[in-house]
Amino acid sequence: MKLLLFDIDGTLIRSQGAGRETLAYALEEVFGTAGPLADYHMSGKTDPRIVMDLMTAVGISADEITARLPQVYEHMAARGREIFPHREMHPCPGIPELLAALHHREGVVLGLLTGNAHLTAPLKLSAAGIDPVQFKVGVYGSDALDRNQLPTIGIERANQLTGYEFSGYNTVIIGDTPADILCARAGKVTAVAVASGWHSAATLAKYQPDHLFENLTDTQTVIETLLAK
Numbered sequence: 001m002k003l004l005l006f007d008i009d010g011t012l013i014r015s016q017g018a019g020r021e022t023l024a025y026a027l028e029e030v031f032g033t034a035g036p037l038a039d040y041h042m043s044g045k046t047d048p049r050i051v052m053d054l055m056t057a058v059g060i061s062a063d064e065i066t067a068r069l070p071q072v073y074e075h076m077a078a079r080g081r082e083i084f085p086h087r088e089m090h091p092c093p094g095i096p097e098l099l100a101a102l103h104h105r106e107g108v109v110l111g112l113l114t115g116n117a118h119l120t121a122p123l124k125l126s127a128a129g130i131d132p133v134q135f136k137v138g139v140y141g142s143d144a145l146d147r148n149q150l151p152t153i154g155i156e157r158a159n160q161l162t163g164y165e166f167s168g169y170n171t172v173i174i175g176d177t178p179a180d181i182l183c184a185r186a187g188k189v190t191a192v193a194v195a196s197g198w199h200s201a202a203t204l205a206k207y208q209p210d211h212l213f214e215n216l217t218d219t220q221t222v223i224e225t226l227l228a229k
């Protein structure tokens, strides 16, 4: 059995800045300011980490930010429902073919491991034409501020759901940023990096993923890599 945990932005889909737009809206609604969002690098960070950094920068206390995170997620999702269908959101190259090939494959549990909040993740996938229901396990930014805590949570969820004993050696994280590779390392799981997001293959290589792809278009090779013992 293999547990495959896919990142969303830059790995499964390109969201064309729509995520940033929902965050700006939600922060304005909840805190009255988006803080220094324009200069902030969101790549690979969880939603609560981003909110914490931006709102701490304008002097709001960590306790207040934490207390209001659920409201932020609600507003992000509400805005996402409005704008995502009108943005050019689409799957990354090779993703529809890869998911179709993996979906009914024996011994594969498909999952998500993303910095997105739990409410936003399925909206983004749907807007890009990917059915979120096929991912049986989900671990989200709203589960932990620190992305490196997400693999353990994901494995626990998969074990509860399937009754199977997943651990580091039969779990794979597929992501497009150095943060995905570091998070896989923290969870002692296999790291598969793909340069379909904002980071070049040369940059990702510096973080020494177990496997590195320019994109996931070679379905057969990708599947062999993901399911390798």
Ligand SMILES: [Mg+2]
Binding pocket: 007, 008, 009, 010, 011, 044, 175, 176, 177, 197
């Ligand atoms: Mg990503």
